[in-house]
Amino acid sequence: MKDNAGTFRFTYFTDKYNETFDFYKISLDFSLEHSWDRNEDDKGALFRIGEGLIEILQRPKDSENKYPALDYRMPQGVFTGIQVWNIDELFNTYKARDVPFKQEIIDQPWGHRSFYVREPNGLVLGFYEEKF
Numbered sequence: 001m002k003d004n005a006g007t008f009r010f011t012y013f014t015d016k017y018n019e020t021f022d023f024y025k026i027s028l029d030f031s032l033e034h035s036w037d038r039n040e041d042d043k044g045a046l047f048r049i050g051e052g053l054i055e056i057l058q059r060p061k062d063s064e065n066k067y068p069a070l071d072y073r074m075p076q077g078v079f080t081g082i083q084v085w086n087i088d089e090l091f092n093t094y095k096a097r098d099v100p101f102k103q104e105i106i107d108q109p110w111g112h113r114s115f116y117v118r119e120p121n122g123l124v125l126g127f128y129e130e131k132f
Helices: 017-027 087-096
Strands: 008-014 031-039 042-049 052-058 079-083 101-107 112-118 124-130
Touching (some): 017 042, 017 052, 087 101, 087 112, 087 124
Antiparallel strands (some): 031 042, 042 052, 101 112, 112 124
């Protein structure tokens, strides 16, 4: 796999597309890599964070626009881990923007300083800085 390594992409469907788009773009200030809006059932966006991407897709309402290989349910039991370099500065920025925190900043026993936010679909985004 080493010779075939591309960009990691976390992709999921949402019924709250506009709210989720604004959350990543405005509240978290993630870099918008690419977006499209071809029709009500075909819109999405790629947000760059570190060396990966978070891709949000409008959940299609019309079953004819669903591909059989994909799972259209909301993800559960997953969270992202996003390494950053200035955790305290980022925490204060997000606090000032009223980003909804699941857990405010804390020093973890395994050597990370971290905080967690909840995005509009209930997914948890964990931000951490290694303090080894």
